[in-house]
Amino acid sequence: MPSYLLGRLGQALAVLALTFTAAFLLLQVLPGDAIMIKFMAPEMGLTPDQIADIRAAYGADLPLWERYLSTVGQFITGNFGYSIQAGVPVSQLLATNLPSTLLLASLGFVAALILTIILAAASNMTGMGWLRAGLQSLPSLFISVPVFWLGIMLIQLFSFQLGLVSVISPGPVEKLVLPVMTLAIPISAPLAQILMRNIDQVLAQPFVAVARAKGASRNWVLWRHVARNAILPTLTIAGVLFGELLTGAVVTEAVFGLSGLGGLTYQAVGNHDTAVLQAIVVISALAFVVINLIVDLLFPILDPRLGIKVGATT
Amino acid sequence: MSTAPLLEVEDLAISYRTGNRDQRVVHGVSFKVMPGEVVALVGESGSGKTTTAQAVLGLLAGNGKVEGGAIRLNGTDIAHWSQKRLDGIRGAVVSLIPQDPGSSLNPVRTIGSQLAEVLQIHKRGDRKTIQARVIELLERVGLTPAEMRARQYPHELSGGMRQRVLIAIAVALNPALIVADEPTSALDVTVQRRILDLIDELRRENGTAVLLVTHDLGVAADRADRLVVLQGGRIQEQGAVKDVLAAPSSTYTRRLLSDAPSLGKPRPVRILVDNQDFAIDVEGLTHDFPLTGGAAKTFRALDGISFKVRRGSTHAIVGESGSGKTTAVRSVVGFLKPTAGRILVDGVDLTTLKGEALRRFRKHIQLVYQNPYGSLDPRQTIARIVEEPLLNFEPIPAADRARKVRDMLNRVGLSESFLERHPRALSGGQRQRVAIARALVLDPRVLVLDEAVSALDVTVQAQILSLLDELQKTLGLTYLFVSHDLAVVRQISDTVSVMHKGRQVDGGPIEAVFGRPDSAYTRELIDAIPGRSMPDVAALASPPGLHARLSP
Numbered sequence: 001m002p003s004y005l006l007g008r009l010g011q012a013l014a015v016l017a018l019t020f021t022a023a024f025l026l027l028q029v030l031p032g033d034a035i036m037i038k039f040m041a042p043e044m045g046l047t048p049d050q051i052a053d054i055r056a057a058y059g060a061d062l063p064l065w066e067r068y069l070s071t072v073g074q075f076i077t078g079n080f081g082y083s084i085q086a087g088v089p090v091s092q093l094l095a096t097n098l099p100s101t102l103l104l105a106s107l108g109f110v111a112a113l114i115l116t117i118i119l120a121a122a123s124n125m126t127g128m129g130w131l132r133a134g135l136q137s138l139p140s141l142f143i144s145v146p147v148f149w150l151g152i153m154l155i156q157l158f159s160f161q162l163g164l165v166s167v168i169s170p171g172p173v174e175k176l177v178l179p180v181m182t183l184a185i186p187i188s189a190p191l192a193q194i195l196m197r198n199i200d201q202v203l204a205q206p207f208v209a210v211a212r213a214k215g216a217s218r219n220w221v222l223w224r225h226v227a228r229n230a231i232l233p234t235l236t237i238a239g240v241l242f243g244e245l246l247t248g249a250v251v252t253e254a255v256f257g258l259s260g261l262g263g264l265t266y267q268a269v270g271n272h273d274t275a276v277l278q279a280i281v282v283i284s285a286l287a288f289v290v291i292n293l294i295v296d297l298l299f300p301i302l303d304p305r306l307g308i309k310v311g312a313t314t
Numbered sequence: 315m316s317t318a319p320l321l322e323v324e325d326l327a328i329s330y331r332t333g334n335r336d337q338r339v340v341h342g343v344s345f346k347v348m349p350g351e352v353v354a355l356v357g358e359s360g361s362g363k364t365t366t367a368q369a370v371l372g373l374l375a376g377n378g379k380v381e382g383g384a385i386r387l388n389g390t391d392i393a394h395w396s397q398k399r400l401d402g403i404r405g406a407v408v409s410l411i412p413q414d415p416g417s418s419l420n421p422v423r424t425i426g427s428q429l430a431e432v433l434q435i436h437k438r439g440d441r442k443t444i445q446a447r448v449i450e451l452l453e454r455v456g457l458t459p460a461e462m463r464a465r466q467y468p469h470e471l472s473g474g475m476r477q478r479v480l481i482a483i484a485v486a487l488n489p490a491l492i493v494a495d496e497p498t499s500a501l502d503v504t505v506q507r508r509i510l511d512l513i514d515e516l517r518r519e520n521g522t523a524v525l526l527v528t529h530d531l532g533v534a535a536d537r538a539d540r541l542v543v544l545q546g547g548r549i550q551e552q553g554a555v556k557d558v559l560a561a562p563s564s565t566y567t568r569r570l571l572s573d574a575p576s577l578g579k580p581r582p583v584r585i586l587v588d589n590q591d592f593a594i595d596v597e598g599l600t601h602d603f604p605l606t607g608g609a610a611k612t613f614r615a616l617d618g619i620s621f622k623v624r625r626g627s628t629h630a631i632v633g634e635s636g637s638g639k640t641t642a643v644r645s646v647v648g649f650l651k652p653t654a655g656r657i658l659v660d661g662v663d664l665t666t667l668k669g670e671a672l673r674r675f676r677k678h679i680q681l682v683y684q685n686p687y688g689s690l691d692p693r694q695t696i697a698r699i700v701e702e703p704l705l706n707f708e709p710i711p712a713a714d715r716a717r718k719v720r721d722m723l724n725r726v727g728l729s730e731s732f733l734e735r736h737p738r739a740l741s742g743g744q745r746q747r748v749a750i751a752r753a754l755v756l757d758p759r760v761l762v763l764d765e766a767v768s769a770l771d772v773t774v775q776a777q778i779l780s781l782l783d784e785l786q787k788t789l790g791l792t793y794l795f796v797s798h799d800l801a802v803v804r805q806i807s808d809t810v811s812v813m814h815k816g817r818q819v820d821g822g823p824i825e826a827v828f829g830r831p832d833s834a835y836t837r838e839l840i841d842a843i844p845g846r847s848m849p850d851v852a853a854l855a856s857p858p859g860l861h862a863r864l865s866p
Contacts, residue, residue, distance in 0.1 A: 206413070206414055206417045206418040207418050207419055209373055209410070209412065209418075210410060210412050210483070211431070212404065213373060213404050213405060213410035213493075214404065214409075214432040214435055214483065215401045215402065215403070215404040215405035215432070215435045216405075224431070228422050229421070302422065303421070303422055304421070304422060305421055
């Protein structure tokens, strides 16, 4: 089904192009720029002529559309420009900061999915009504907890009270445990709520009654009939929530003092370092688009009604 | 036949809990099913027939509870068994053929795996044995080539084929009892007949007993040995089919019999022959839908349909799903632009109208939909629903509007107390009355009734049909009546078009088409109407010789 694939790819590219343009325009409209901030400081002792020369060297005095086109051209060839503040290529800054954030976000995402499934499965498999009610009210608790507060509370509980995880000089794995939990818990909350509601909806479907009439037990029905049908709509939301995860990662890095895109973004905003910000926005959009593209491509594999022949073996 | 009953339901009481209140829906129901026997539970919606059947399977909805009585299967009371214990007999001793084949199969699993499942649950052999049995079962229910069918998903099969899969699942382990819950209500009449034949054949082969739940007395009369008539959760009467139908002892059964359309008397022929005043004149109506994929490929949904409807008469369009009747109706009300052909309504060619002119013209031709639950906005009051069409055209003073709404509700038999109610407080029949009032408030000349009584119980259906008849007489309305139900069509129409695969295969005065159908398809449709084995109550109720008088 190449038309489905091409359609989704086209949409993904359109989203990227729009994000790029919107970010570019917004960053240009902001008053002040990095060159002014760095070189007009009195201690640099530069004359207006010298500053004008520097601006010309960075291409900052070109008309907007020319700067736009040249930036587009650079991004397409993989050149993200120079950070004015740090004086190094943006790609170099990304190379040092991106991997740790990406690792944190991915681990957070996976942990959120696992937590979601555990919550939903536990609430549906338990025969105890009070436990089910309790589990079902958990998501609304999680969703109302701010990330920074949750992070602080987790540190307080697990490192200071229980002494399970060290935050002073943690090992490479230990370092990630609490941040990943901080990220995963608020994401898993809405996901689990949606999954539970979907499970309830699927349980009311006639095909579930037919399966029960075959003699299937409640758990058999849950895993073999309900799970896949209930996960499908949840997947879409998971893709959308990934965006939230990126924002969450920035805050989490700040709370736990981790280096990564969070710190980089913070500095770049303070310095009006537009080249860095432009690159971060595009990278974030790319991650978001890729995740959602994966979700869209998973759909036809999970749901045969989307008309893709998976093959004779299934 | 042995003397010990296979299933014995005794003094069964079931209630549903809503909020903090228990509402009892089944009161002291007792009946027996002997081995190999077909017993029909007959009743209208809310009669408790489905609840009773679900209780036999131990599959009451979450808030349902057996409050008293016994359900004895082969002498053992299973009414209070745990779900775990019931899992052992469900599928193996008692199985289910469900109502709606569309949603009764898991959409993301192949039909082969869903059929194999019942064998896996009850551990009947290894993978290979099960696979062989799946193929054998698919062949037995007429799904060939079985290997290919086993790999298909439910959405790749028609409704009738899906019901065959569900039947295969139900008979896979040769159960002693099959609970068939409205097994054919969602199917076209010709498919319905084939499916019922298949169930009959399989149960005879294996000596299986069937508890047939149905709202259709015709189906029950044709297929069951004994009838149990339920109303409001209580048994009205039970006995051998022939006895109950020939001499019903309860007034309720008598009413059911007289309201059943399959028995109803055809509408008296009215003198319309001289009347050359046609409200609708459709000629050569053709509609092509573009197909996705191929650029120049189209699907011809309608192929040269022509019919004329005299003012003040009723024309029916009959056909099964996919026959093109919906496309035809959507063209006549101006929702679809036909590929070719002419549609004259009151002498105006609809196909030449567009934009504002078309919108204004819709005032003269109004539509009543099938589903009385979905076609009314749940947040609006009845007054507001009926008033709304008036707001779309020339402004009328509010007082006049209110008066018009009240008049119209009176006309459809609803008192003023309904004005401020919301649709959820109304029954299906009352909702359909509101939908009719809404359609009539603009004083249209033509009313298009798209399966307008199909979702209603027979007694309610009979009331709505007589209301429509009365409105037609007093207001001089012309009806275009779309239905899959030939029995209803015969009751209400003067003329008919029979549609099959986009073509009109038969057409003309109702008695001519029913009496001497031109096409084999129409004959098949008529033969498939259930209720052949019902005694001719209609003939008893109405003066003899009516049929003779009707023949032109």
